[in-house]
Amino acid sequence: MSARGRKATVDEGGRGGRWALIGVPSVWMILLFAVPLLIVLKISLASVAIARPPYTPLWAVTADGIAWQAHLDNYRALFTTPGYVQAYLGSLRIALVSTALTLLVGYPIAYCMAQLSPARRSLALMLVVLPSWTSFLLRAYAWIGLLKANGPLGLWLDRLGVIDLLRMLGWIEGRQLLYTPLAAYLGIVYCYLPFMVLPLYANLVRHDARLLEAGHDLGATPWRAFLAITLPLSRAGILAGCLLVAVPVMGEYVIPELLGGPDTRMIGRVLWNEFFANRDWPRASAMAVAMLATLVLPLALFERLQRRQLAASDR
């Protein structure tokens, strides 16, 4: 066997390895993402039936041939049923407000972290990430314990008059913060904060401190230099953080369910009701598909923007 022959087999092995490299994740994605999505899509086009599974097939074989039974009624219902529309709008509002709140809280944190010395930075990063090591659910339950009327935080909020103040403002009705939309916001901001802080920090830590010095040197007060230099230069980080928070909050179910009380209507809860309580799988599937579509759109936009920015910085 010549060296040439051996080289050929090495090449063959290389090609096989490459296929494996692309193939394994592809199979994963097809089996666990594309196929289930198609199934959901299929169910969303069917009608509800008292059967197992609880929906009609998309076509039926009759004497005349194949009869299509697929329809878009479920999607139409999404727009015509006031409850659904409200739930969508509610989800949208909660997603927007909590994203804004998370940005407001997260930006100063990320900014301060970026100013620390490298050794302290990794400690601060650790502190931001550490809570995520506990389950999402556990942390939501912990907030229940904290916020309930005789909980450690709830007690002090009452004693300090915060509860009365919030009642006066009309933001809450009962004698406690728990089971109000406010508590849902609190929980969401708390749980999603790392998703805002990390991309912001990654952006801010790369800023050139001399740009701010140049700004001061050219007559800008610290605040104006921040507005004119730091803020626009951190746009990509702000966008990434907002998307990372807004998209999952849109479909959030657990936190509003646990902390928010009955008034917090979000699409995630309605979906759960349709699926488990009403056993209307086609309707629930249509909602899921519609929600996915509304989430994919901003993501695709972000993707495009980022690619354009990358191209700009490469030049």
Added chain:
Amino acid sequence: MGETEAAAPGAYLRLRAVRKRFAHTLALDETDLEIGRGEIFALLGASGCGKSTLLRCLAGLETPDAGTIELDGQSLLGLPPHARPVNMMFQSYALFPHMSVRQNIAFGLQQARLSKPQIAERVAQMLALVQLEALAQRKPHQLSGGQQQRVALARALARGPKLLLLDEPMAALDRQLRTTMQFELAAILKRSGVTCVLVTHDQEEAMAMAGRIALMDAGRIRQIGTPSQIYEQPNSRFAARFIGSVNLFEAVVVRDGQGGLVLQSADMAAPLRLETVAAAPGQAVALALRPEQLRIAHAPPDQPYNRVQGVIEASAYFGRHSIHHLRLASGQRVMVDAASTRVPQGQGVSPGETVWLWWDARDGVVLCE
């Protein structure tokens, strides 16, 4: 050092006993400095010598621990950077990447809250000064290094500062561009008439651009003078070594009499004679001779002093001049720079050969420090 004070025409910028200490190092030690109006002044030194700290103290980006800084009769201390009539051209320029050339230049004017037409007029003036009118809409990353430098200069000059600071203005440029930009930048600075302090570690840059140079080392100014004063009359072994190349002969003063100084060095049998300086007999000094002040000859020179024999160790020919490395009997190494116009005396010199080395009694500087 009479020459030090000679060139300061009515101080415009005045530093008195300015001191700055960082956690473990004394960055600036009791520094005094006076700079005249319209002067282009260079702070020259190796990295960590305190030149950047001094510059940042002038800009207000650092606060000195002690001392006073006055500009045009007004104290700068206590004024934050944004309130000082001082602007800086930063090292590698620190242009705002998200703003166009025009916006970069306009930034300082907007902070001064000038009206829009005033800003537009001033920006146009600045663009014309640095000849970048055609590129006003570009972003910094779309410009070459030299163009970026000019934007940085225009941005720093736009507010009409009383004092312009330049931090390593050429460091971000490649070698070839540097030489041309030095002259171009110096020309723009002279045209604008602004008082400048520039910081550099590159002696050629300092000598090409500045009227006077302060040589800094370990937080102190070691010598101040024009480029020729610093090169021809160094005041210390440090200054002589820092600027250009130098041969130092350790020697003792034998006699300080008529016709100059007589020294004796362990490096050579013949006495050393100097026409200019005065020193006390018995004092240990160093005689500094530039490589181009030394001559090489095959035959013994006529003069019985300022001569020594050495062996050529290596030679290199550079076109305009040649460099010869010699070794004396004492072991001392000597560098000779022979201009090609004086070829006859260096001709035929080859490694291994023993030759005579001599120099004029008018050349050389005696260094006590």
